[in-house]
Amino acid sequence: MKSHQQYSLEKNNSFAIIATTPIIYFPKDDQELKLLTRVTQGSFYILGEGSNTLFVEDITPVIIKPEFLGISVSETNEYYEVSAACSENWHDLVCFCINKGINGLENLALIPGSVGAAPVQNIGAYGVEIADFIESVTWFDFGKNKSQQLTNAQCQFEYRNSIFKQHLKNKGIITHVTLRFTKNWRAKLNYQGLNRLSESCSAVDIMNTVIGLRNSKLPDPKIIPNAGSFFKNPVVCADQFMLLKDRYPELPFYPQDNGSVKLAAGWLIEKAELKGYQLNGAAVHDKQALVLTNIGSAKGDNIKDLAIYVQKTVFELFEISLQPEVRMIAKHGEVILKEIN
Protein backbone atom coordinates (compact mmCIF):
# COMPACT_ATOMS: atom_id res chain seq x y z
CA MET A 1 0.00 0.00 0.00
CA LYS A 2 1.17 3.51 -0.75
CA SER A 3 2.25 5.45 2.37
CA HIS A 4 4.49 8.39 3.32
CA GLN A 5 6.20 9.43 6.53
CA GLN A 6 6.34 13.05 7.78
CA TYR A 7 3.76 14.10 5.20
CA SER A 8 2.70 17.74 4.93
CA LEU A 9 -1.10 18.17 4.87
CA GLU A 10 -1.10 21.84 3.87
CA LYS A 11 -2.62 21.01 0.48
CA ASN A 12 -5.03 18.48 1.98
CA ASN A 13 -7.18 20.84 4.03
CA SER A 14 -9.27 23.74 2.77
CA PHE A 15 -8.09 26.01 5.65
CA ALA A 16 -4.55 25.58 4.18
CA ILE A 17 -3.22 24.96 7.70
CA ILE A 18 0.40 23.83 7.85
CA ALA A 19 0.39 20.49 9.68
CA THR A 20 2.35 17.27 9.36
CA THR A 21 1.30 13.69 9.96
CA PRO A 22 3.86 11.15 11.16
CA ILE A 23 2.48 8.75 8.53
CA ILE A 24 -0.27 8.69 5.91
CA TYR A 25 -1.71 5.53 4.30
CA PHE A 26 -3.54 5.48 0.97
CA PRO A 27 -5.54 2.20 0.88
CA LYS A 28 -7.23 1.65 -2.49
CA ASP A 29 -9.27 -1.50 -1.81
CA ASP A 30 -10.57 -3.76 0.97
CA GLN A 31 -7.43 -5.94 0.84
CA GLU A 32 -5.30 -2.90 1.71
CA LEU A 33 -7.73 -1.81 4.44
CA LYS A 34 -7.26 -5.23 6.03
CA LEU A 35 -3.56 -4.42 6.46
CA LEU A 36 -4.39 -1.45 8.71
CA THR A 37 -5.69 -3.40 11.71
CA ARG A 38 -2.81 -2.39 13.97
CA VAL A 39 -2.98 1.27 12.84
CA THR A 40 -6.68 1.50 13.64
CA GLN A 41 -6.11 0.36 17.23
CA GLY A 42 -4.24 3.63 17.92
CA SER A 43 -5.06 7.27 17.27
CA PHE A 44 -5.86 7.95 13.60
CA TYR A 45 -8.00 10.18 11.38
CA ILE A 46 -9.75 9.35 8.11
CA LEU A 47 -9.24 12.18 5.65
CA GLY A 48 -11.26 12.86 2.52
CA GLU A 49 -10.52 16.20 0.82
CA GLY A 50 -10.19 18.07 4.13
CA SER A 51 -12.95 20.61 3.45
CA ASN A 52 -14.64 20.03 6.79
CA THR A 53 -11.48 19.54 8.84
CA LEU A 54 -9.39 21.92 10.96
CA PHE A 55 -6.00 20.66 12.10
CA VAL A 56 -5.53 22.51 15.39
CA GLU A 57 -1.93 21.43 16.08
CA ASP A 58 1.22 21.28 13.94
CA ILE A 59 1.26 17.49 14.29
CA THR A 60 -1.79 15.39 13.39
CA PRO A 61 -2.63 11.76 14.17
CA VAL A 62 -1.80 9.03 11.68
CA ILE A 63 -3.89 9.67 8.56
CA ILE A 64 -5.81 7.14 6.48
CA LYS A 65 -6.73 8.71 3.16
CA PRO A 66 -8.63 6.20 1.02
CA GLU A 67 -8.11 6.13 -2.74
CA PHE A 68 -11.13 4.10 -3.80
CA LEU A 69 -12.34 5.12 -7.26
CA GLY A 70 -15.15 4.20 -9.65
CA ILE A 71 -18.80 4.94 -10.44
CA SER A 72 -21.39 2.45 -11.73
CA VAL A 73 -25.00 2.91 -12.83
CA SER A 74 -27.92 0.49 -13.07
CA GLU A 75 -31.60 1.12 -13.76
CA THR A 76 -35.11 -0.31 -13.58
CA ASN A 77 -38.30 1.11 -15.15
CA GLU A 78 -38.79 3.35 -12.10
CA TYR A 79 -35.38 4.42 -10.94
CA TYR A 80 -31.62 4.75 -11.46
CA GLU A 81 -29.13 3.46 -8.94
CA VAL A 82 -25.66 5.04 -8.85
CA SER A 83 -22.87 3.55 -6.77
CA ALA A 84 -19.77 5.70 -6.24
CA ALA A 85 -16.51 4.93 -4.47
CA CYS A 86 -15.59 7.11 -1.49
CA SER A 87 -12.68 9.00 -3.06
CA GLU A 88 -14.63 10.29 -6.04
CA ASN A 89 -15.14 14.06 -5.85
CA TRP A 90 -18.70 14.97 -4.82
CA HIS A 91 -19.29 17.74 -7.37
CA ASP A 92 -17.87 15.55 -10.17
CA LEU A 93 -20.44 12.91 -9.20
CA VAL A 94 -23.23 15.51 -9.34
CA CYS A 95 -22.08 16.56 -12.86
CA PHE A 96 -21.71 12.91 -13.95
CA CYS A 97 -25.34 12.19 -12.95
CA ILE A 98 -26.83 15.36 -14.46
CA ASN A 99 -24.93 14.83 -17.74
CA LYS A 100 -26.46 11.34 -17.96
CA GLY A 101 -29.97 12.72 -17.34
CA ILE A 102 -30.05 11.24 -13.82
CA ASN A 103 -31.68 14.05 -11.86
CA GLY A 104 -31.85 14.70 -8.14
CA LEU A 105 -28.46 15.97 -6.95
CA GLU A 106 -28.64 19.36 -8.73
CA ASN A 107 -29.39 21.30 -5.49
CA LEU A 108 -26.23 19.79 -3.96
CA ALA A 109 -23.89 20.99 -6.72
CA LEU A 110 -20.52 22.51 -5.85
CA ILE A 111 -20.34 21.26 -2.26
CA PRO A 112 -16.61 20.60 -1.82
CA GLY A 113 -15.29 17.24 -0.71
CA SER A 114 -15.39 13.52 -1.35
CA VAL A 115 -18.28 11.10 -1.81
CA GLY A 116 -17.20 9.13 1.29
CA ALA A 117 -17.47 12.14 3.62
CA ALA A 118 -20.88 13.20 2.30
CA PRO A 119 -22.98 10.80 4.43
CA VAL A 120 -20.87 11.50 7.55
CA GLN A 121 -22.47 14.88 8.19
CA ASN A 122 -25.41 14.26 5.82
CA ILE A 123 -24.42 17.13 3.50
CA GLY A 124 -27.21 19.45 2.57
CA ALA A 125 -27.97 22.65 0.69
CA TYR A 126 -30.87 24.44 -0.98
CA GLY A 127 -33.54 22.32 0.71
CA VAL A 128 -32.03 18.90 -0.10
CA GLU A 129 -29.85 16.43 1.85
CA ILE A 130 -27.87 13.42 0.62
CA ALA A 131 -30.03 11.31 2.99
CA ASP A 132 -32.94 11.90 0.56
CA PHE A 133 -31.15 9.66 -2.00
CA ILE A 134 -29.05 7.17 -0.05
CA GLU A 135 -30.08 3.59 -0.67
CA SER A 136 -27.13 2.07 1.19
CA VAL A 137 -23.59 2.73 2.38
CA THR A 138 -20.81 0.15 2.16
CA TRP A 139 -18.99 0.20 5.47
CA PHE A 140 -15.63 -1.50 6.09
CA ASP A 141 -15.64 -2.31 9.80
CA PHE A 142 -12.15 -2.19 11.36
CA GLY A 143 -13.19 -4.49 14.23
CA LYS A 144 -14.63 -7.22 11.99
CA ASN A 145 -12.08 -6.53 9.23
CA LYS A 146 -14.73 -6.84 6.53
CA SER A 147 -17.41 -4.88 4.67
CA GLN A 148 -21.14 -4.71 5.26
CA GLN A 149 -24.07 -2.77 3.79
CA LEU A 150 -25.90 -0.23 5.94
CA THR A 151 -29.40 0.79 4.88
CA ASN A 152 -30.54 4.41 4.91
CA ALA A 153 -32.39 3.83 8.22
CA GLN A 154 -29.29 2.25 9.80
CA CYS A 155 -27.27 5.39 8.95
CA GLN A 156 -29.51 7.38 11.39
CA PHE A 157 -29.39 10.56 9.34
CA GLU A 158 -30.32 13.87 10.96
CA TYR A 159 -29.49 17.50 10.27
CA ARG A 160 -25.65 17.46 9.77
CA ASN A 161 -25.44 14.22 11.68
CA SER A 162 -25.37 10.45 11.20
CA ILE A 163 -24.25 7.27 12.91
CA PHE A 164 -20.79 7.83 11.36
CA LYS A 165 -20.27 10.90 13.61
CA GLN A 166 -21.68 9.09 16.64
CA HIS A 167 -21.67 5.37 17.39
CA LEU A 168 -19.50 4.38 14.38
CA LYS A 169 -16.98 7.23 14.71
CA ASN A 170 -13.46 5.85 14.04
CA LYS A 171 -14.77 2.28 13.86
CA GLY A 172 -14.53 1.89 10.09
CA ILE A 173 -14.57 3.57 6.73
CA ILE A 174 -17.24 4.31 4.13
CA THR A 175 -15.94 2.75 0.93
CA HIS A 176 -18.96 3.16 -1.38
CA VAL A 177 -22.23 5.06 -1.40
CA THR A 178 -25.27 3.87 -3.39
CA LEU A 179 -27.86 6.50 -4.35
CA ARG A 180 -31.32 5.92 -5.81
CA PHE A 181 -33.08 8.44 -8.10
CA THR A 182 -36.68 8.17 -9.22
CA LYS A 183 -37.28 8.59 -12.95
CA ASN A 184 -40.36 10.59 -11.96
CA TRP A 185 -38.16 13.60 -11.08
CA ARG A 186 -39.64 16.86 -9.76
CA ALA A 187 -37.70 20.09 -9.28
CA LYS A 188 -37.20 21.16 -5.64
CA LEU A 189 -37.51 24.91 -5.76
CA ASN A 190 -38.87 25.96 -2.36
CA TYR A 191 -35.55 27.23 -1.04
CA GLN A 192 -34.79 30.95 -1.16
CA GLY A 193 -32.96 31.83 -4.39
CA LEU A 194 -34.43 28.92 -6.36
CA ASN A 195 -38.09 30.00 -6.05
CA ARG A 196 -37.68 32.41 -8.96
CA LEU A 197 -37.16 29.44 -11.34
CA SER A 198 -40.25 28.10 -13.11
CA GLU A 199 -41.71 24.67 -12.23
CA SER A 200 -40.84 23.50 -15.76
CA CYS A 201 -37.12 24.25 -15.42
CA SER A 202 -34.59 21.46 -15.96
CA ALA A 203 -32.13 19.94 -13.48
CA VAL A 204 -29.36 21.66 -15.48
CA ASP A 205 -31.07 25.05 -14.92
CA ILE A 206 -31.20 24.34 -11.18
CA MET A 207 -27.60 23.17 -11.04
CA ASN A 208 -26.39 26.28 -12.86
CA THR A 209 -28.45 28.53 -10.58
CA VAL A 210 -27.09 26.80 -7.47
CA ILE A 211 -23.52 27.18 -8.79
CA GLY A 212 -24.12 30.89 -9.47
CA LEU A 213 -25.62 31.47 -6.01
CA ARG A 214 -22.85 29.57 -4.22
CA ASN A 215 -20.11 31.40 -6.14
CA SER A 216 -21.68 34.76 -5.28
CA LYS A 217 -22.11 33.99 -1.57
CA LEU A 218 -19.25 31.78 -0.41
CA PRO A 219 -15.52 32.56 -0.49
CA ASP A 220 -13.54 30.16 -2.73
CA PRO A 221 -11.22 28.17 -0.41
CA LYS A 222 -8.49 28.29 -3.09
CA ILE A 223 -8.40 32.09 -2.71
CA ILE A 224 -9.52 32.58 0.91
CA PRO A 225 -8.94 29.32 2.81
CA ASN A 226 -12.05 28.23 4.75
CA ALA A 227 -14.24 25.21 5.47
CA GLY A 228 -17.68 26.61 4.61
CA SER A 229 -20.11 27.04 7.51
CA PHE A 230 -18.04 26.73 10.66
CA PHE A 231 -21.03 26.31 13.01
CA LYS A 232 -24.26 24.33 12.75
CA ASN A 233 -27.53 26.22 12.80
CA PRO A 234 -28.77 25.94 16.42
CA VAL A 235 -32.13 24.41 17.25
CA VAL A 236 -33.93 25.91 20.28
CA CYS A 237 -37.14 25.06 22.15
CA ALA A 238 -40.35 27.01 21.44
CA ASP A 239 -40.15 28.98 24.74
CA GLN A 240 -36.61 30.22 24.09
CA PHE A 241 -37.58 31.08 20.53
CA MET A 242 -40.57 33.20 21.70
CA LEU A 243 -38.36 35.19 24.08
CA LEU A 244 -35.81 35.84 21.33
CA LYS A 245 -38.47 36.75 18.78
CA ASP A 246 -39.86 39.36 21.22
CA ARG A 247 -36.42 40.92 21.53
CA TYR A 248 -35.49 40.58 17.84
CA PRO A 249 -38.67 40.63 15.67
CA GLU A 250 -36.52 40.34 12.53
CA LEU A 251 -34.96 37.01 13.71
CA PRO A 252 -35.04 34.46 10.84
CA PHE A 253 -36.42 31.08 11.94
CA TYR A 254 -37.33 27.64 10.59
CA PRO A 255 -39.97 25.66 12.59
CA GLN A 256 -39.13 21.95 12.97
CA ASP A 257 -41.56 19.01 12.98
CA ASN A 258 -41.10 18.37 16.72
CA GLY A 259 -42.06 21.93 17.76
CA SER A 260 -38.48 23.19 18.16
CA VAL A 261 -37.15 26.02 15.99
CA LYS A 262 -33.96 26.20 13.93
CA LEU A 263 -32.18 29.57 13.85
CA ALA A 264 -29.59 30.92 11.42
CA ALA A 265 -26.14 30.82 13.09
CA GLY A 266 -24.84 33.34 10.54
CA TRP A 267 -27.52 35.87 11.54
CA LEU A 268 -26.67 35.49 15.24
CA ILE A 269 -22.94 36.02 14.54
CA GLU A 270 -23.69 39.05 12.39
CA LYS A 271 -26.02 40.51 15.03
CA ALA A 272 -23.21 40.07 17.58
CA GLU A 273 -21.24 42.46 15.31
CA LEU A 274 -18.57 39.90 14.51
CA LYS A 275 -18.71 40.11 10.72
CA GLY A 276 -15.17 40.91 9.54
CA TYR A 277 -13.73 40.44 13.07
CA GLN A 278 -10.06 39.35 12.97
CA LEU A 279 -7.86 37.58 15.51
CA ASN A 280 -4.26 36.45 14.85
CA GLY A 281 -4.63 35.76 11.12
CA ALA A 282 -8.09 34.21 11.47
CA ALA A 283 -11.24 36.12 10.51
CA VAL A 284 -15.01 36.00 10.42
CA HIS A 285 -15.69 36.46 6.71
CA ASP A 286 -16.86 40.00 5.97
CA LYS A 287 -19.71 38.91 3.65
CA GLN A 288 -20.77 35.57 5.15
CA ALA A 289 -20.51 35.59 8.97
CA LEU A 290 -20.92 31.82 9.29
CA VAL A 291 -17.59 31.25 7.53
CA LEU A 292 -14.30 31.53 9.42
CA THR A 293 -11.26 32.10 7.22
CA ASN A 294 -7.49 31.88 7.29
CA ILE A 295 -6.50 35.30 6.01
CA GLY A 296 -2.80 34.64 5.79
CA SER A 297 -0.74 32.77 8.24
CA ALA A 298 -3.20 31.52 10.82
CA LYS A 299 -2.32 28.35 12.65
CA GLY A 300 -5.05 25.85 13.40
CA ASP A 301 -5.34 26.95 17.01
CA ASN A 302 -5.78 30.60 15.90
CA ILE A 303 -8.91 29.52 14.01
CA LYS A 304 -10.02 27.47 17.02
CA ASP A 305 -9.48 30.49 19.33
CA LEU A 306 -11.60 32.63 17.01
CA ALA A 307 -14.32 29.97 17.04
CA ILE A 308 -14.29 30.00 20.87
CA TYR A 309 -14.52 33.81 20.85
CA VAL A 310 -17.47 33.73 18.44
CA GLN A 311 -19.17 31.04 20.52
CA LYS A 312 -18.70 33.09 23.74
CA THR A 313 -19.85 36.40 22.22
CA VAL A 314 -22.97 34.87 20.68
CA PHE A 315 -23.79 33.16 23.99
CA GLU A 316 -23.50 36.43 25.92
CA LEU A 317 -26.04 38.05 23.62
CA PHE A 318 -28.50 35.23 22.93
CA GLU A 319 -27.77 32.48 25.51
CA ILE A 320 -27.26 30.10 22.60
CA SER A 321 -24.14 27.90 22.51
CA LEU A 322 -23.09 27.44 18.87
CA GLN A 323 -21.57 24.08 18.01
CA PRO A 324 -19.00 23.59 15.25
CA GLU A 325 -19.87 21.71 12.10
CA VAL A 326 -16.15 21.53 11.24
CA ARG A 327 -14.15 18.63 12.75
CA MET A 328 -11.23 19.90 14.85
CA ILE A 329 -8.35 17.44 14.94
CA ALA A 330 -5.39 17.59 17.33
CA LYS A 331 -2.37 15.29 17.58
CA HIS A 332 -4.22 12.75 19.75
CA GLY A 333 -7.66 12.97 18.18
CA GLU A 334 -10.76 15.13 17.89
CA VAL A 335 -11.25 18.29 19.98
CA ILE A 336 -14.85 18.98 20.99
CA LEU A 337 -15.77 22.60 21.90
CA LYS A 338 -17.55 22.58 25.24
CA GLU A 339 -21.14 23.79 25.22
CA ILE A 340 -21.57 27.00 27.22
CA ASN A 341 -24.45 26.93 29.68
Ligand SMILES: Cc1cc2nc3c(=O)[nH]c(=O)nc-3n(C[C@H](O)[C@H](O)[C@H](O)COP(=O)(O)OP(=O)(O)OC[C@H]3O[C@@H](n4cnc5c(N)ncnc54)[C@H](O)[C@@H]3O)c2cc1C
Ligand atom coordinates in the same frame (compact mmCIF):
# COMPACT_ATOMS: atom_id res chain seq x y z
C1 LIG B 1 -16.65 26.54 0.60
C2 LIG B 1 -17.34 25.38 1.31
C3 LIG B 1 -18.70 25.24 1.22
C4 LIG B 1 -19.36 24.18 1.87
N1 LIG B 1 -20.71 24.06 1.73
C5 LIG B 1 -21.37 23.03 2.33
C6 LIG B 1 -22.78 22.88 2.17
O1 LIG B 1 -23.44 23.64 1.47
N2 LIG B 1 -23.38 21.84 2.81
C7 LIG B 1 -22.68 20.94 3.57
O2 LIG B 1 -23.30 20.02 4.11
N3 LIG B 1 -21.33 21.06 3.73
C8 LIG B 1 -20.67 22.07 3.13
N4 LIG B 1 -19.30 22.21 3.29
C9 LIG B 1 -18.57 21.23 4.11
C10 LIG B 1 -17.92 20.09 3.29
O3 LIG B 1 -17.98 20.36 1.94
C11 LIG B 1 -18.59 18.75 3.57
O4 LIG B 1 -18.58 18.45 4.95
C12 LIG B 1 -17.91 17.60 2.83
O5 LIG B 1 -18.70 16.42 2.91
C13 LIG B 1 -16.51 17.32 3.35
O6 LIG B 1 -15.88 16.39 2.50
P1 LIG B 1 -14.33 16.09 2.65
O7 LIG B 1 -14.01 14.90 1.82
O8 LIG B 1 -13.55 17.31 2.37
O9 LIG B 1 -14.28 15.71 4.20
P2 LIG B 1 -13.09 15.76 5.26
O10 LIG B 1 -12.96 17.13 5.82
O11 LIG B 1 -11.86 15.14 4.70
O12 LIG B 1 -13.72 14.81 6.38
C14 LIG B 1 -14.92 15.19 7.03
C15 LIG B 1 -15.34 14.07 8.00
O13 LIG B 1 -15.68 12.88 7.28
C16 LIG B 1 -14.85 11.79 7.69
N5 LIG B 1 -14.60 10.99 6.50
C17 LIG B 1 -14.07 11.41 5.32
N6 LIG B 1 -14.06 10.40 4.44
C18 LIG B 1 -14.57 9.32 5.08
C19 LIG B 1 -14.80 7.95 4.68
N7 LIG B 1 -14.54 7.50 3.47
N8 LIG B 1 -15.33 7.11 5.61
C20 LIG B 1 -15.64 7.55 6.87
N9 LIG B 1 -15.44 8.81 7.28
C21 LIG B 1 -14.91 9.69 6.39
C22 LIG B 1 -13.62 12.43 8.29
O14 LIG B 1 -12.98 11.55 9.21
C23 LIG B 1 -14.22 13.66 8.94
O15 LIG B 1 -14.75 13.34 10.18
C24 LIG B 1 -18.61 23.24 2.63
C25 LIG B 1 -17.21 23.38 2.71
C26 LIG B 1 -16.57 24.44 2.06
C27 LIG B 1 -15.07 24.54 2.12
